[in-house]
Amino acid sequence: xxxxxxxxxxxxxxxxxxxxxxxxxxxxxxxxxxxxxxxxxxxxxxxxxxxxxxxxxxxxxxxxxxxxxxxxxxxxxxxxxxxxxxxxxxxxxxxxxxxxxxxxxxxxxxxxxxxxxxxxxxxxxxxxxxxxxxxxxxxxxxxxxxxxxxxxxxxxxxxxxxxxxxxxxxxxxxxxxxxxxxxxxxxxxxxxxxxxxxxxxxxxxxxxxxxxxxxxxxxxxxx
Amino acid sequence: xxxxxxxxxxxxxxxxxxxxxxxxxxxxxxxxxxxxxxxxxxxxxxxxxxxxxxxxxxxxxxxxxxxxxxxxxxxxxxxxxxxxxxxxxxxxxxxxxxxxxxxxxxxxxxxxxxxxxxxxxxxxxxxxxxxxxxxxxxxxxxxxxxxxxxxxxxxxxxxxxxxxxxxxxxxxxxxxxxxxxxxxxxxxxxxxxxxxxxxxxxxxxxxxxxxxxxxxxxxxxxxxxxxxxxxxxxxxxxxxxxxxxxxxxxxxxxxxxxxxxxxxxxxxxxxxxxxxxxxxxxxxxxxxxxxxxxxx
Numbered sequence: 165x166x167x168x169x170x171x172x173x174x175x176x177x178x179x180x181x182x183x184x185x186x187x188x189x190x191x192x193x194x195x196x197x198x199x200x201x202x203x204x205x206x207x208x209x210x211x212x213x214x215x216x217x218x219x220x221x222x223x224x225x226x227x228x229x230x231x232x233x234x235x236x237x238x239x240x241x242x243x244x245x246x247x248x249x250x251x252x253x254x255x256x257x258x259x260x261x262x263x264x265x266x267x268x269x270x271x272x273x274x275x276x277x278x279x280x281x282x283x284x285x286x287x288x289x290x291x292x293x294x295x296x297x298x299x300x301x302x303x304x305x306x307x308x309x310x311x312x313x314x315x316x317x318x319x320x321x322x323x324x325x326x327x328x329x330x331x332x333x334x335x336x337x338x339x340x341x342x343x344x345x346x347x348x349x350x351x352x353x354x355x356x357x358x359x360x361x362x363x364x365x366x367x368x369x370x371x372x373x374x375x376x377x378x379x380x381x382x383x384x385x386x387x
Numbered sequence: 388x389x390x391x392x393x394x395x396x397x398x399x400x401x402x403x404x405x406x407x408x409x410x411x412x413x414x415x416x417x418x419x420x421x422x423x424x425x426x427x428x429x430x431x432x433x434x435x436x437x438x439x440x441x442x443x444x445x446x447x448x449x450x451x452x453x454x455x456x457x458x459x460x461x462x463x464x465x466x467x468x469x470x471x472x473x474x475x476x477x478x479x480x481x482x483x484x485x486x487x488x489x490x491x492x493x494x495x496x497x498x499x500x501x502x503x504x505x506x507x508x509x510x511x512x513x514x515x516x517x518x519x520x521x522x523x524x525x526x527x528x529x530x531x532x533x534x535x536x537x538x539x540x541x542x543x544x545x546x547x548x549x550x551x552x553x554x555x556x557x558x559x560x561x562x563x564x565x566x567x568x569x570x571x572x573x574x575x576x577x578x579x580x581x582x583x584x585x586x587x588x589x590x591x592x593x594x595x596x597x598x599x600x601x602x603x604x605x606x607x608x609x610x611x612x613x614x615x616x617x618x619x620x621x622x623x624x625x626x627x628x629x630x631x632x633x634x635x636x637x638x639x640x641x642x643x644x645x646x647x648x649x650x651x652x653x654x655x656x657x658x659x660x661x662x663x664x665x666x667x668x669x670x671x672x673x674x675x676x677x678x679x680x681x682x683x
Contacts, residue, residue, distance in 0.1 A: 165401070165403075165634070167633065167634060167635055201632075203632065207431060208431055208432075208434060208435055208436055208579050208580070208628065208632070209431045209436055209628075209631060209632055210631075210632050231563075232431075233431070247632075247633070249634065350426065350427075351426070351427050351428075351429050351430070352429075353429050353431075353436060353438075353628075353631040353632075354630070354631035354632075354634075356400060356401050356404075356634060357397045357400030357401060358395060358396045358397055358400070358401060358404075358630055358631060358634075359395070359429060359438070359440075359631050360394070360397075360414075360423065360428065360438075360440045360443055361426075361427075361428050361429030361438065361440070362426075363423060363426050363428060363440075363443070364426065369422065370422050370423060370425075370426075370443065375400060
């Protein structure tokens with residue numbers, strides 16, 4: 165766990181989202197599915213963001229401007245700086261034979277880095293509109309579905325599913341694919357086990373998502 | 388001395404942060420295990436955050452058998468925060484901790500805003516705890532009282548060695564779209580910079596009333612904040628919400644505070660304690676620029 169003040173290298177809109185690129189500042193990108201806490205300018209708490217891409221010398225995050233902190237992050241410009249902490253949590257296991265990446269909405273954020281690590285396997289991405297679906301361009305080999313079609317309707321059996329997306333999507337995948345690896349999200353003040361804010365029910369107990377996850381096996385969540 | 392506020396750091400999850408403190412204060416331990424409140428448990432607000440964790444902890448048995456030995460290995464003095472719902476709970480917890488050499492101090496949490504049951508009077512609790520332990524005993528008070536100095540005096544008369552000031556104060560945040568409470572338990576404890584003036588007032592009042600050593604906390608985010616707590620009467624400062632955004636805060640604030648003390652030209656850091664209570668000398672009055680006075 166390292167924290168560094170880094171410079172913004174660029175912030176490009178992709179559909180409704182923003183791809184925020186920052187200089188690495190000596191931080192390691194970590195494993196796909198791990199996350200960083202990004203200082204949200206002017207806000208008391210940082211925001212947890214999965215690493216989306218790790219271009220040479222940079223770290224990139226896909227951000228949906230849905231609240232006061234994410235709006236501030238999306239408004240950053242080249243040359244601005246911010247503090248980031250990471251990499252944090254547990255990422256995806258990469259020892260899979262037939263990977264299939266599944267993402268929903270802003271949940272596609274960790275998939276580009278994951279795709280790169282796994283040699284660009286097939287992906288199924290779901291979005292609520294064609295505008296949101298513009299973000300599919302950052303995930304190679306992706307089949308795209310738009311509501312009212314859901315990703316679960318496009319799933320084929322026989323794959324090792326690695327997914328990230330809204331809770332109903334992950335819950336549906338967990339029912340269909342008990343061996344899936346699912347990346348969850350929860351409100352989080354610290355990202356390193358200090359605040360106990362990100363409690364989720366795992367194996368019948370409330371546990372910290374930042375310590376146990378954010379990537380969890382479907383069985384752990386269903387138990 | 389820089390500590391963490393109880394519940395704002397898991398020393399076993401982040402040992403390097405704990406080692407940057409002068410003492411580590413545990414999350415509050417209760418007689419029985421508590422899972423804590425249902426999520427969502429935290430909400431950011433302007434100038435702070437709300438939490439309703441609900442004293443999630445493994446209970447005193449497991450804490451003593453599993454957690455405490457591992458905390459002792461960190462090489463940092465360990466303060467154990469304890470909480471209960473009646474004076475005998477506190478007495479029992481203190482009794483269980485009393486013969487444990489790993490424990491440097493006990494903090495009585497008589498002020499958690501996130502549990503339903505209201506503890507008995509502070510004086511009764513401190514008295515029961517005092518009778519059960521010879522350990523250094525601090526009592527953590529809530530600022531949500533009309534007369535915190537009176538409560539502090541009651542704690543002093545009952546035998547507390549020091550005060551931890553302050554715990555969070557209850558607040559509410561509503562979802563911007565649904566206008567429903569953002570926390571599952573509706574309200575939660577407010578911390579962060581919004582709490583700072585409330586905490587400073589409590590430190591100031593309790594220092595004046597009791598003269599007890601005070602661990603000051605509430606929105607401390609930089610060396611200047613820490614200096615203000617010392618000036619109000621705190622002998623040490625505890626970091627809470629700032630640790631969430633900056634795990635390096637203890638080292639940074641220690642450095643910044645040293646610079647503030649140097650700039651103040653009072654010599655030792657201890658000489659800054661209680662400065663806010665000292666009447667300014669005529670020389671100090673003359674040092675205020677006329678323009679600054681006339682603009683107020």
